[in-house]
Amino acid sequence: MTFSTPPSTPSTTTPLSYKDAGVDIDAGDALVERIKPLAKKTMREGVLAGIGGFGALFEIPKRYQEPVLVSGTDGVGTKLKLAFEWNMHDTVGIDLVAMSVNDVLVQGAEPLFFLDYFACGKLDVDTAAAVVGGIAKGCELSGCALIGGETAEMPGMYPAGEYDLAGFAVGAVEKSKILTGANVQAGDVVLGLASHGVHSNGFSLVRKCIERAEAAGTMPATLDGKSFKTAIMEPTRLYVKSVLAALAQHPIKALAHITGGGLLENIPRVLPEGMAAHLQKGSWPQTELFAWLQATAGIDDIEMNRTFNNGIGMVVVVDAANAAACTATLTALGETVYTIGAIAERGDGAAVVVG
Numbered sequence: 001m002t003f004s005t006p007p008s009t010p011s012t013t014t015p016l017s018y019k020d021a022g023v024d025i026d027a028g029d030a031l032v033e034r035i036k037p038l039a040k041k042t043m044r045e046g047v048l049a050g051i052g053g054f055g056a057l058f059e060i061p062k063r064y065q066e067p068v069l070v071s072g073t074d075g076v077g078t079k080l081k082l083a084f085e086w087n088m089h090d091t092v093g094i095d096l097v098a099m100s101v102n103d104v105l106v107q108g109a110e111p112l113f114f115l116d117y118f119a120c121g122k123l124d125v126d127t128a129a130a131v132v133g134g135i136a137k138g139c140e141l142s143g144c145a146l147i148g149g150e151t152a153e154m155p156g157m158y159p160a161g162e163y164d165l166a167g168f169a170v171g172a173v174e175k176s177k178i179l180t181g182a183n184v185q186a187g188d189v190v191l192g193l194a195s196h197g198v199h200s201n202g203f204s205l206v207r208k209c210i211e212r213a214e215a216a217g218t219m220p221a222t223l224d225g226k227s228f229k230t231a232i233m234e235p236t237r238l239y240v241k242s243v244l245a246a247l248a249q250h251p252i253k254a255l256a257h258i259t260g261g262g263l264l265e266n267i268p269r270v271l272p273e274g275m276a277a278h279l280q281k282g283s284w285p286q287t288e289l290f291a292w293l294q295a296t297a298g299i300d301d302i303e304m305n306r307t308f309n310n311g312i313g314m315v316v317v318v319d320a321a322n323a324a325a326c327t328a329t330l331t332a333l334g335e336t337v338y339t340i341g342a343i344a345e346r347g348d349g350a351a352v353v354v355g
Contacts, residue, residue, distance in 0.1 A: 022155025027123045031151060034129040038136035042146045046112060049147075056148035058113050058170075066175040070109035073168045074099035079203040082210075082233065084162050089127050091235040092165065093134025094141075095200040098236035099259065100169035101142045102314065105240050106255040106270070108179035108247060109171035111144035117166040118151045121158035131165065134235070142240040144169065177247075181254035181270035181317070188253060188343040189323040190267075190277050193243075194336035195313030197224075197234040197289050201260040202308045206232065209296040218296075223289045231289050239314045242333035246316075250326040254317040258309040265306055267315055268351035271343070277315075279341035279354045284311055305354055317343065 018025060032051070039051045048057035060067050076083075076095045083092050093116075101111040116135050118128060128151065139146040158164070173179075198206060210232075213219045223231040239257075246252060254270040267277045281301070286294075290311055294304050304310050318326050320342075327337045 022122065023153045024123055027125050028151055028153065031123065031125050031128050031132075034125065035132050035136075038133055039146045042136055042139040042144070044112075044143065044145045047145045047147055051146075051148060053148075056113070056115065058145070058147060060112070060172055064172055064174060067172045068109075068175050068178060070104050070107045070171045070173055071169065072100040072103040072171075073166065074103065075164070075166045076200050077203055078207060079200050079233070080163070080165065081207060082203070082229075086229050086233070088229065088233050089130040089134075091134050091233055093131045093136070094138040094235035094238070095134075096165050096167040097135055097138025097142060097144075097169070098238050099200055100167050101138075101144060101171070101238065101240055102236070102257040103259075104169050104171040105243055106179065106257050107171075107173055108177050108255070109173035110244055111142055111169050111171040111240060113145045113147045113170055114139050115147065115168045116149035117168075118149065118163060119158070119165075120153060120163035121155055121160065123151065123153045124161075127163070131163070135167070138235075138238060142238045144171070144240075179252070179254055179270075182272055184253050184270070184272055184275055184317050184343055186275070186344050187320055188317050189320050189339060190279065190341040190343065191316040191318065191323065191327060191330075192284055192312035192338045192340040193239060193314040193316065193330065194237075194284070194338070195258070195309045195311055196237040197231060197287070198293075199236040199259070199309055199313060202262075205297060205307055206293065209293055213296055220288075220292060223292060224287050237313050239335070242330055242335050243314065243316070245333055246326055246329045249329055250318065250322050252316055252318055252326065254315075256315040256317075258313055258315060262304070262306045262308055262310060263312060263315075263354070264302070264350075264352045270317070271351060274346050275351075276344055276346035276349060277317075277341055277352045278344050279352065281354055283340045284338040287311055301354065305352075312338070312340065315340075
């Protein structure tokens, strides 16, 4: 009789931990401890439970009579590629917050709270803390609470040193005060609030411009009095506090956050059918940054105005009789305000005309 020999079984097996698989729970815990004091600075009325629980709790402030919740979500886009390359992580969190809270603001809403999602292949606590520090700063500057989020360490999903971001904002507005733009009419004035550079849109083209300038040896050392990298990475301006204050004092008819699609694509989103915005070319200055981008890319004014904010980050539409007072209020609150055009009957023309 023949007996087969069973395969040998090791007497000991090397244990595999989650850390061996690429996920460091201790690093995640360390990040949470770094985040807690940053999040604490953003606390405001309504927060019942924030960082640490399975879900964050928020009570709508009782001063609202008929509150309507307004939500928004966004990311930072390919601007992150430059953050990785230049090791500049402390402002992209501000971008993340601004892209959502500025959108919520356009409905006339006050941002109440924010949640973030940070995903990476291997968690670097210092880098993640810098990013979340920017998120907390953005929340603090816009008056909303950072009450939760998720840090996902996923080995093999992202190249070393890279991460991705997403953000989620929730705001509230009285039902009777929701901005729809429905009452915008011919003769209304279009005000433009200056941007802080490129903000967080158009960076696929920005990066191509940088590649072209590097290859040609024509990279500028500075733009608008800042180092080149600082000018490019300048975070998205937060318009929340100034615009909410102006809304409380003036009958603003519509707001448009100038993001992807630029002036040409975003202003029509808040205009009623049959209305157009006629913008006056040269009514606001072109910065060195945008002049450099246009010259390097070799594109015309139309392409500039549909790719970038081109110097205007938020548009405010008001009745002509209120334009001067609204401008004075926003200026006193720190905004740089330009009268950039007026509303007219659209007819057969485009929804935004620059000329």
